[in-house]
Amino acid sequence: MNNETYSGHSAAEIVGITYRQLDYWASTNLIRPSAADASGSGSRRRYTYKDLLELKVIKKMLDAGIKLPKIRDVFAYMRDHVGTEIASAHIVIDGNSVILCDGDNLVDVLRHGQGVLNVLPLTGVREEVDNRIVSLSDRIRETEERVRAEAERAEESARLARESRGTAQGDA
Amino acid sequence: MNNETYSGHSAAEIVGITYRQLDYWASTNLIRPSAADASGSGSRRRYTYKDLLELKVIKKMLDAGIKLPKIRDVFAYMRDHVGTEIASAHIVIDGNSVILCDGDNLVDVLRHGQGVLNVLPLTGVREEVDNRIVSLSDRIRETEERVRAEAERAEESARLARESRGTAQGDA
DNA sequence: CCGGGTAACTACACGGGTGTAAGACGCTAC
DNA sequence: GTAGCGTCTTACACCCGTGTAGTTACCCGG
Numbered sequence: 001m002n003n004e005t006y007s008g009h010s011a012a013e014i015v016g017i018t019y020r021q022l023d024y025w026a027s028t029n030l031i032r033p034s035a036a037d038a039s040g041s042g043s044r045r046r047y048t049y050k051d052l053l054e055l056k057v058i059k060k061m062l063d064a065g066i067k068l069p070k071i072r073d074v075f076a077y078m079r080d081h082v083g084t085e086i087a088s089a090h091i092v093i094d095g096n097s098v099i100l101c102d103g104d105n106l107v108d109v110l111r112h113g114q115g116v117l118n119v120l121p122l123t124g125v126r127e128e129v130d131n132r133i134v135s136l137s138d139r140i141r142e143t144e145e146r147v148r149a150e151a152e153r154a155e156e157s158a159r160l161a162r163e164s165r166g167t168a169q170g171d172a
Numbered sequence: 173m174n175n176e177t178y179s180g181h182s183a184a185e186i187v188g189i190t191y192r193q194l195d196y197w198a199s200t201n202l203i204r205p206s207a208a209d210a211s212g213s214g215s216r217r218r219y220t221y222k223d224l225l226e227l228k229v230i231k232k233m234l235d236a237g238i239k240l241p242k243i244r245d246v247f248a249y250m251r252d253h254v255g256t257e258i259a260s261a262h263i264v265i266d267g268n269s270v271i272l273c274d275g276d277n278l279v280d281v282l283r284h285g286q287g288v289l290n291v292l293p294l295t296g297v298r299e300e301v302d303n304r305i306v307s308l309s310d311r312i313r314e315t316e317e318r319v320r321a322e323a324e325r326a327e328e329s330a331r332l333a334r335e336s337r338g339t340a341q342g343d344a
Numbered sequence: 345c346c347g348g349g350t351a352a353c354t355a356c357a358c359g360g361g362t363g364t365a366a367g368a369c370g371c372t373a374c
Numbered sequence: 375g376t377a378g379c380g381t382c383t384t385a386c387a388c389c390c391g392t393g394t395a396g397t398t399a400c401c402c403g404g
Contacts, residue, residue, distance in 0.1 A: 008381070020362060023382080028361095041382045042369030064267075064288030065242025068361065073237070095236075107279055110291060116236030117291040124286050180351070192392060195352075200391095213352050214400030240391065 002049035002133075005035040011047040014132040015055040022055070030072055031055060052133075056125045057091070066118065074098055093118040174221035174305075177207040183219040186304040187227040194227070202244055203227060224305075228297045229263070238290065246270055265290040 006014065011033075012022045026032050026045065031054055035046035047055070054075070061071050070093075077098045088100035095115045110117060178186065183205075184194045198204050198217065203226055207218035219227070226247070233243050242265075249270045260272035267287045282289060 018362075019381095020364085024361070027383090038382055040369070041367085041384095042371075042380085044370085044381060060288055064265075064290065065239045065245070066288070067237045067239050070237025093236075106282065110278065110282065113291065114293060114296050116232055116238070117293075118236065119282060119285065119289040119291060121285060121287075190392075191351090192394085196391070199353090210352060212400085213354095213398045214350085216351065216400080 004133075005033075005046035005048055006052065008033075008045045008047070010136060011052060011055060014052055014129060014136055015059050016132070017055065017059050025058070030068070030075065031058065049129075052129050053125055056129050057120065057122075060120060060125065061118070064118070064120075089122060091118075091120040091122065093120075176305075177205075177218035177220055178224065180205070180217045180219070182308060183224060183227060186224055186301060186308055187231050188304070189227065189231050197230070202240070202247065203230065221301075224301050225297055228301050229292065229294075232292060232297065233290070236290070236292075261294055263290075263292040263294065265292075 008022055009019055012019045026038065031051065033045040033047040034051050035048050036044060038045050058071055058075075061074075062068070073096070074091075074093055077096070081098075088102045090101040090103075090106055092099040092101055092106070092109055094109070094113050094117050099109055101109055106119075110119075180194055181191055184191045196202075198210065203223065205217040205219040206223050207220050208216060210217050230243055230247075233246075234240070245268070246263075246265055249268070253270075261274040262272070262278055264271040264273055264278070264281050264285075266281070266285050266289050271281055273281055278291075282291075
């Protein structure tokens with residue numbers, strides 16, 4: 001299990017949304033960071049891995065053209081009905097209720113549905129989030145290395161400058 | 173097949189939407205009346221039965237929390253890909269494409285989907301529209317009868333008034 | 345031909361979700 | 375302690391879909 005926590009901007013970057021969205025969703029109670037919530041200017045939100053998964057689900061639903069109010073309903077429903085851990089293979093939204101399926105019963109559920117059903121396969125979600133996490137941490141590592149190399153180079157040229165001043169002092 | 177055409181208000185009434193919505197959808201090109209489009213103030217839109225079915229589909233998608241832009245995409249796609257007559261049992265929206273299924277292939281489609289799938293069973297649509305049509309025409313007939321009865325009663329009392337005036341004229 | 349009714353059109357308001365920019369605050373390094 | 379940076383917060387504006395109200399134009403009956 002992944003016990004890292006992620007900043008707001010990292011989380012947004014990982015799941016592919018804007019910071020504005022993340023912020024709005026937090027302040028309107030769609031999804032708040034589980035590890036650390038905001039408490040005024042300067043405080044820091046920390047999102048857990050599970051939060052990232054939920055964010056990604058929201059993002060996917062949004063991409064599928066589902067309205068935010070509906071998404072709010074879905075998450076409210078899932079939180080009311082505890083034990084709705086995202087471990088299944090599919091989330092199926094049927095009118096006002098949400099069903100978790102793992103492949104076999106999926107067919108039955110679909111047969112009975114009379115309204116519009118929204119079927120969201122979770123398999124891709126975890127993968128995609130994981131991939132973005134590694135590519136993000138890769139980018140961070142690269143950046144750090146580049147910064148360090150830069151610092152070293154600056155240090156080196158400073159040393160050279162000192163030496164040249166030592167050999168040819170007062171050349172101007 | 174139903175060859176009637178329906179006014180804007182009737183259509184709205186039948187499919188369960190507001191006239192404002194119908195109007196907006198027509199003016200923004202989501203769905204225009206096939207039988208007669210508007211041509212300025214005072215003109216009359218006429219919707220065909222098929223239009224009603226499409227309107228009902230839109231209504232159902234809306235109820236399912238799907239955003240209007242997405243619905244526009246779906247209908248644009250269906251109109252581009254001619255031969256997309258609504259005869260199948262299900263409409264499945266998979267990302268940018270729309271698939272029509274009739275029960276058997278539905279399962280396969282769902283297995284392969286990686287994004288969110290919106291599954292809309294058409295079975296109910298026709299029924300519901302038909303029911304609303306008959307209940308609407310019932311109401312119209314009732315209203316007409318009530319109006320006629322009212323007129324008769326008025327006629328009757330007018331006759332009585334004439335008679336009484338004839339027997340006791342100048343009683344004031 | 346004219347008056348009333350109906351329906352389309354226009355205009356305005358409003359709420360939700362998002363973009364953008366500026367302000368406020370805490371943390372860390374020096 | 376103070377400078378700077380990252381972050382949350384606030385403020386404003388915009389677009390879309392819809393509600394509401396008033397205006398315009400056609401149609402039909404007299």
